[in-house]
Amino acid sequence: MSADIFEYAPAPESRAIVKLNSEYGLFINGKWVSPQSKKKFSSINPATEEVLAKVSQGNQADVDKAVKAARAAYNKVWSKTKPKERAKYLFRIARLLQERAREFAVLESLDNGKPIRETRDVDVPLSAAHFFYHAGWADKLEYAGYGDNPKPYGVVAQIIPWNFPLLMLAWKVAPALATGNTVVLKPAETTPLTALLFAEICQQAELPAGVVNIVTGDGATGAALVNHGDIDKVAFTGSTEVGKAIATSIADRGIPATLELGGKGANIVFDDAPIDEAVEGIINGIFFNQGHVCCAGSRLLLQESIVDDFLTKLQSRMAKIRVGDPLDKNTDLGAINSAAQLSKIKELSESGTKEGANIWSAPCSLPAKGFWYPPTIFTGVTQAHRIAREEIFGPVLSVLTFRTPQEAMEKANNTPYGLSAGIWTEKGSKILWAAQQLKAGVIWANTFNKFDPASPFGGYKESGWGREGGRHGLAAYIKGAK
Amino acid sequence: MSELGNKLIDGSESSLRAFLDNLPGVDKVGAEGRAAMLGTRSIKTTSKARAIDLAISMVDLTTLEGADTPGKVRSLCAKALRPDPSDLKVPHVGAICVYNDMVKVARDYLDSIGGQSIPVAAVSTAFPSGRASMEVKLRDTQDAIESGASEIDMVIDRGAFLSGKFGSVFDEIREIKALCGEKAHLKVILETGELATYDNVRKASYLAMLAGADFIKTSTGKVSPAATPPVVLVMLEAVRDFFALTGKKIGVKPAGGIRTTKDAIKQLVLVNETTGPEWLTPKLFRIGASALLNDLLMQRMKLSNGRYSSANYVTVD
């Protein structure tokens, strides 16, 4: 009688709230314009492979037009707008995002493949919160610790990834506008739709034309933007590989960049951890957003004395992860964002098996269409395995073990990345000791994957340059600030 | 001490303390976060109908008032057997839960109306405070069993627990269990609202299970907070892990504060995701409540006829 009572699904969120156009232009100078390239490409739903809309491929001429619009808006309007008025535009945007939260959540889920539970509870509310938070800074920048007369850079080029399309937009656009910059934003090729919907929010907020410009396209569009001669600052979130390429391409031009790049975060569980919450934290650390998270806890470091018990609990918990329709409110793990990402995940997983690690995937049925990968762990992983070193960016956890706290720190830090780390122990002094030892910009102790506009985010080493969020994140958009 | 407990501890205070102190801690924010996340699970309409019936069958329909009378108890018994007189397909509740002196009234009346299969549970051991001598607690329990109670809801000595006298709490449960023998199921009330921390809830859960509890129960209903989802989560985790350790399935009974169908279904989701569906039976999960039953009935009507119901269409008790 009981077993089938909890067929939770399907409890799908209605798609009706989202009204998509069949085609989108570029959002330049407050208006929708056709791309000079005359080219469009499809944005698909990775859960079904259906085409959601055609979007424009911005080329160099389009980028130039957008930069010119941003420059004109900066010179003529935005730099002359009083800080307290700038603040009110941002407050408006925050409120508009809240009002249309459901619509953004559904669209994000459709375009990205992530579960509606996450877009509804994380991506969209946090995006609104980012605007609300930064709105308040706009007329208080002289109190931020960057001198009495903090100045914006001017025109900022911003390139964002596909894993948190709207949230990364908010992380970029909100502080840039609050500090008085104007923006040319390039959303990710596979997830441009919420950014295009955001353009409507800018219109509803009556944001002056040209303050925010949105140019969709692929890597070539991004390169054209970074290489444009009239930008004053670059902000990029994405892979370390592209981040380095950007750093190289701006080296001669003396313009600054903030880079928020890859990671291979260690989630360290000591034998005195709150075990049940640690299991949840590991699950959240690697399966949140299909593991498409730069700060994911993709390496589990387990103290040897608890390995067997912990893995038993972890696997039994993994078996309860609900994989499937991203719009189902009960779904925990949605679709992999693209065919390309799926093949990368598969390739790295195969390397794990080839190199002698043991693979285990949660028993779950995957939809026939779309891009899917089951929750997976590798045990018997050592520092020498590729899956312990390279960012998989998928729902794949590598399990390593350690004997002493010192060894845990050594292994955790043994990576060119330094974005995040997790510590699980009930011993306070050990938490503070470990937090001190770990070379990572964000350390979650007895929790994981928590974000807040007031909390700076960013990495050590090859995980990037600079911080986003909080007072410290403002420095990225204030001239000469550090 | 139970035979099962023997494998884990030798019965001494020090072995008990070593065992309980060695349990992993509970992180409050993490546990509450998990419970809240499970609270967002929604179940489909067809499943909901079955979930409501299951919840009804798990209700320990309770009256624990100083003003209780035989008349009040009898009408509650009638409701326990036929929760919705207009729809006899509604299952009967899990049990009737009353004070000691009402046990015989309830038992006799249930037997007389065809409710032989509904157990009567008695709150015992100087419920709700437990502040009486052991002699009184034993006599209290003996009295309930003799009056026809087949389930004993005892309270632990929270004072002793909080002052670290785990052995004393353990011995009391063990003695009451011995008295219950085969005649009555023992539910041990932890009164989690007085234990104050989830760490204590986990320790008390294990302590009760080691001492021989058949069920662990959150609360008396006289103290707030009572059966909050995270408290039930922590108890279910203890039950799940105790099963892994010993092979014995212990039941869980949240009581107090579960008033709506939504609350009840959240509890069932917690069970499903923590111990698994094997615990989704009145044998292993009960909900101590009074007002809840009517809300379940009204939701059931809504599901069957598509209209939101009114209190006019369910019986007051």
Next chain:
Amino acid sequence: MRIDVMKTYKLYIGGTFPRSESGRSYELKDKKGNFIANPALASRKDLRDAVVAAKAAFSGWSHATAYNRGQILYRMAEMLESRTEQFVAEIKALEGVSDSVARKQVQDSIDLWVWYAGWSDKISTTSGGTNPIAGPYYNFTIPEPLGVVGVIADEKESLLGITRGLAPVITSGNTAVLIASERLPLSAISLAEVMATSDLPTGVVNILTGSKSELIPWLASHMEVDGLDISGAEKKLDGEIKRAGTENLKRIYRFEKDASLKRILSFTEYKTVWHPIGI
């Protein structure tokens, strides 16, 4: 007549004063063309050794208490003060400036060490903080030292240029590899003598003399070097240095101001720690 005992100007690596492993040196003359010294012409292998020493010293120095670091920097100021005449003489000889100008430079350097000594235990206070996040978590951000920082010394005011570069780097807990001024290396080596007698742990500062154009590319591309102060490099090299530094995303800065908190913070990383609040 007594013959002076001339000083051999060597490198400073891991607390020792070796000659270049290459055996090379170069001739240094004063403005009038008189011989002054044959400082070591450091090789890329010397640079490698210096980075190893700096890396080895990082853990201890960065985890020393800020108070302790401040005291050691202050001790350096004390030692400098007592050796003022030596530095004045060297500056006069090489830079060809008057006694009062040289003396001013030494005094300004001493004062700058004192200024940065006082910063060590203020950095977290002024630049870290707790963040009021929307949830039951305690959340704080603190600046931490980056690691090994390469400092390219100014070519103009020898002692002051070194001080401007080194002091902000090490006060926060970084360790450093300094490429001394090619033309004016004497103060750098004499400063090493000050460091060696100031309880500065070995390897915290390592000093190389020689050819900047030879050493900078190796420093910029070294994967164990986390940051670079290129204020003393020719501006036209900026692009080249930055490109070389991208492989490990070095933090590379050129500073305008002589003394600032920004010079300290540029070689720190913000670490943010979250912990739940609950019983």
